[in-house]
Amino acid sequence: MERKAEVNRATNETNISMSFNLDGAGNSDIETGIGFFDHMLNLFAKHGLFNLAVSAKGDLHVDAHHTVEDAGIVLGQAISKALGDKTSIKRYGTAFVPMDESLAMVSVDLGGRPFLVYDVPLKAEKLGTMDAELVEEFFRAVSYSAMMNIHIKVLYGSNNHHMVEAVFKAFGRALDEASRLDERICGTMSTKGIL
Secondary structure, three states, X not given: OOOEEEEEEEOOOEEEXXXXXXXXXXXXXXXXXXXXXXXXXXXXXXXXXXEEEEEEEEOOOOOOHHHHHHHHHHHHHHHHHHHOOOOOEOOEEEEEEEEOOEEEEEEEEOOOOOEEEEEOOOOOOEEOOEEXXXXXXXXXXXXHXXXXXXXXXXXXXXXXXXXXXXXXXXXXXXXXXXXXXXXXXOOOOOOOOOO
């Protein structure tokens, strides 16, 4: 079974096309028009061993908000679609990732309940040209579109780039773990019988 998805979403503010493969090799082709965001999505794909292609055109003359948030919506939809009925997935994944002086933890639950806990003490207003507050907006959009619990905490760090880089790497690794198939799991990892 191929766990892949292609999602297209067009609004008056953005036009986003995405292909996503849960069982990839970490290959990515990202073009959003936002350099820092492209870098983070590349890290997510590489460290999660996902194949990810993103083409996003947004109203960047306003700011990056719509593009980043809508990319999160589309990624969440792609993750959900690629997971299918979630038969035999491990469901939970947690990763700690260091990046120089920073240490990030991301824990996910693919149990069908969206929720975001975000504890990242960024001190900068901008990350490249992107507003730092958009990191949280991106993960909130992913959480709700994928129906996924995401808990993010930077335990310590001082460099804003390093902290966010550690978060995206940890998110990739945590999602990779949670989405892995385990032959011991018959059906879904839930006493309810569905996820």
